Amino acid sequence: MTDRAHDADQVVGPQGAGGLVVIPTFNERENLPLIIGRLLGALPDIHVLVVDDSSPDGTGAIADQLAADDAAGRIHVMHRTVKDGLGKAYLAGFAWGLDRDYPVIIEMDADGSHAPEQLHRLLAAINDGADLVIGSRYVPGGQLVNWPKRREILSKGANTYARLALGSKIRDITAGFRAYRADVLRTIGLDEVDSAGYCFQIDLAWRTLQAGFDVREVPITFTEREIGESKMDGGVIAESFISVARWGWQGRTARFRTNKA
Structure with a gap:
């Protein structure tokens, strides 16, 4: 526990009340109804915000229809004009x-790689006092299903590199299945974040650690998407490599100055 840790309290109800799931989409018209159906089946009281980047395949219209059909008002849609x-x-x-x-x-x-049926594990850790909970593929109990070996090697390599460069103990700092207490997001300077992809996940986790919040990992099963294509590209990987090296150097320099003082 850090000095920011607080007593455990129930901030999310057992059926998901109090939680908002943000799902970014770009060309996910086939996956989106499936994943939202599974999510609301697992946690009927949770809310969902679909953030669609003007998908040319009509994902935004599908999201609008899902929201219109949901009498409970749990589904919300944001249409962005840029990608x-x-x-x-x-x-x-x-x-x-x-x-x-x-x-x-x-x-x-949105692609089904994160199992909504396991989201309760993340929320239980939040209710146990954690500030950020990461659904991890690389802690005991975590699993990979049908992932190409090349992607697995790349992912494990990126996580090892980030852990060594930053001096972090997080095993899956690139993971995108995670739950934040709102206070974390209000504190860590989101207006200064300009990262994307893998780098975005590392950036926010590192900011959370640096701010002294309680970060935990829980095991999840990550399943390769069955419909559509991955959005990962070489530019995102290069950005991550350079940014992590810079953050690691800045962190070590700051610690050196503190110890010297």
Whole structure:
């Protein structure tokens, strides 16, 4: 526990009440109804915000129809006119959720790689006092299903590199299935974040650690998407490599100056 840790309290109800799941989308018209159906089946009281980056395949219209059909008003849709990366989509979704005072905001992919049926594990850790909970593929109990070996090697390599460069103990700092207490997002300087993809996830986790919050990992099963294609590209990987090296150097320099003083 850090000096920011607080007594455990129930901020999310057992059926998901109090939580907002932010799901960025770009060309996910087939996956979106499936993942939202599973999510609301697992946690009937949770709310969902679909952040669509003007998908040319009509994902935004599908999201609008899902929202219109949901009499309980749990599904919300944000239409963005630009496609400028996963990080920017999440930041827009976070701002929307914070403006509406959701106590917990969750990241989840639209492609089915994150199992909504396991989200309760993350929320249980939040209720146990954690500030950020990461659904981890690389802690005991975590699993990978049908993932290409090349992607697995790349992911494990990126996590090892980030852990060594930053001096972090997080095993899956690139993971995109995570739950934040709203206070974390209000504290860590989201207006200064300009990262995308893998780098966005590392950036926010590192900021959370640096701010002294309680970060935990819980095991999840990550399943390769069955429909559509991955959005990962070489530019995102290069950005991550350079940014992590810079953050690691800045962190070590700051510690050196503190110890010297």
